[in-house]
Amino acid sequence: MKKFACLILLASFLFSCKEKDYTKFTNDPLLYCKTVKKLNDVVLYNNFSPVVASRNYAYANIAAYECMVAGDSTYQTLSGQIRHLPAMPKPLAGEKIDYHLASLLAFVKVGNAVTFPEGVLIEYYDDLKQKARNAGMPKEVLNNTVAFSDTIAATVMKWSKKDNYAQTRSSEKFTVTQEDGRWIPTPPAYSQAMEPHWCDIRTLILDSAAQFMPPAPPVYNMKDTNSAYCREVMEVKRTVDNLTDEQKHIADFFDDNPFNLHVTGHVMYATKKFSPPGHWMNIVGIAAEKSKADFDKTVAAYTETSIALFDGFIACWKSKFKTNTIRPETVINKYIDPAWQPYIQTPPFPSYISGHSVISAASAEVMSHHFGDNFAYTDSSELEFGIPNRSFKSFREASIEAGWSRMYGGIHFRSDLEQGTIVGKNIGEYIVRKLHLTRNEDQLSYNSTK
Incomplete structure (x- = not known):
């Protein structure tokens, strides 16, 4: 009997060890x-x-x-x-x-x-x-x-299947017009507009895709060299023509082109990187690890940031395909220098407003809520693509740099970036106000010393 009792105790001990x-x-x-x-x-x-x-x-x-x-x-x-x-x-x-x-x-x-x-x-x-x-x-x-x-x-x-995604797969293709100032496909692939009906996707927290619409972009005017529009065009050209090594690093670091097409003579090949939301998902992981967030706080931070990315893109695409503005590359090639090229490849959709600026600013607001306003970190996301790390004093600093990377890359105008940042910040702040992940939201607030 004693032997049987010992066996039971041993089994219980082994079981408890396994559960531990x-x-x-x-x-x-x-x-x-x-x-x-x-x-x-x-x-x-x-x-x-x-x-x-x-x-x-x-x-x-x-x-x-x-x-x-x-x-x-x-x-x-x-x-x-x-x-x-x-x-x-x-x-x-x-x-x-x-x-x-x-x-x-x-x-x-x-x-x-x-x-x-x-x-x-x-x-x-x-x-x-x-x-x-x-x-x-x-x-x-x-x-x-x-x-x-x-x-x-x-x-x-x-x-998820009720969010209109399936319906947008069969929506009418975007019609390209030759009207001055309107977007047309850009080199080297001259691809058709990407996801022109994405603004019809159901939002998660925003009331609608149009809730935080930016003001109208500068009026297209290349006839007057003193016009606000022409000044923005020339700013892009001057910037790309005089890039510093630091600006090139910033442009490369936030390029985040999931399919970068290279054309050399008759040879074409593509290289891949994370897309912008993938980059920000990586940043959440870096912040969670540095702050020593537990499992549940880590899941919460990823979830709220992914919601900001999702709604941010829907709102951004509403602006892009409503204004349908031309890209810097097209304008510069037509009016200034036919051989001019941006530093990074122009993506296949209209210019106003900048998607990087919107989703980066929205993510920065949400992540500041979770990890603190002055959370310093080093972003190592791009190392696997051979691009050196960058360090930031805060998520907002990183989001601003992500926006300006598009100017350095030669694919966006100043107004695209500035208005995109405002829209993204508004979206991020709105999501933080509307979502209450804990019964006491203060439990999710980290200060920069943690």
Whole structure:
């Protein structure tokens, strides 16, 4: 009898050790950062446009967040805060669930469903479950966790399909006109306008795509060399013609072109980088690691930033395709120098306002809310593309530099950047005011010393 009792005690001891080991595995916030990076890599290698990428990140993070919320009473569901987001499924009373693993699995499952080709993240999904088994997670807990994660992922996916994305796949193509001052395709690919109907995508927090519309851009006027428009054109040309090494580094660092086409004679090839939302997702991970944010705070920061990126692009695209303004390259080639080229490649959509400026300013406001107004950090995101790091005193400083990188690159006018920054800041501030992720929002505020 004593021998039997000892065996029971030994089994209990081994089981408790395994559960302790498993807790350490699932509590690691860097694992969530790694998981977001997995999706980021899929987005990169499959050439998703920046706006579509923002959709991938938003829905995947929201699914992860809703799993996390179910296990942490200090956080609040987004249902009702995102007015059209339905109530989320609740776990059954008494069920043992690892909510951090559920968050990871839901992120991967939703990310896998909204990317192409579907299924590319399944191996990573299976690896996460195997890690749980190897760490000693009881089969019942793993089954409960997977089942709960699946219900959240399915609810988010069903909701996501009502955002008009599918309808925009079959919308009429954008009509290019030769009217003075209007956008036309640019070298070297002369691609058609990218996602001209993106402003029809359902917003998450904004009331509509037009909620923060900028004023009209400067009136197109190349006949008067003293006109505000002509002065902006000449500023772009002078800037690119006299770039310093520092300005080139800034332009390269924030280029974030997911498909940069190179043409040499009859040879064409493309190089890839993160898109702008992918870059900002990386920055969230850098900030979370430096601040030593726990798993739940890390998920919250990623989620709110991805929402800012998503709504920011929708609002920006409303302005772009309403004003339909020409790019600097086209104007300079036509009126000043036919052989002139920008430092970086002009993307295939209208100029006003700058997408980089909008989404960077929006992200900076949200991230300042989570990590502090003067959170200094070094951005190492571009090292994998051979571009040296840059350091910043704050997220807002980085967002301003991201905007000006487009002037240094020769692809945007001053007004594009300045008005884009204003719109983005307004969007970020609005999202911070509207969303209350914790029951006490102060718990999410970090100061720069943390």
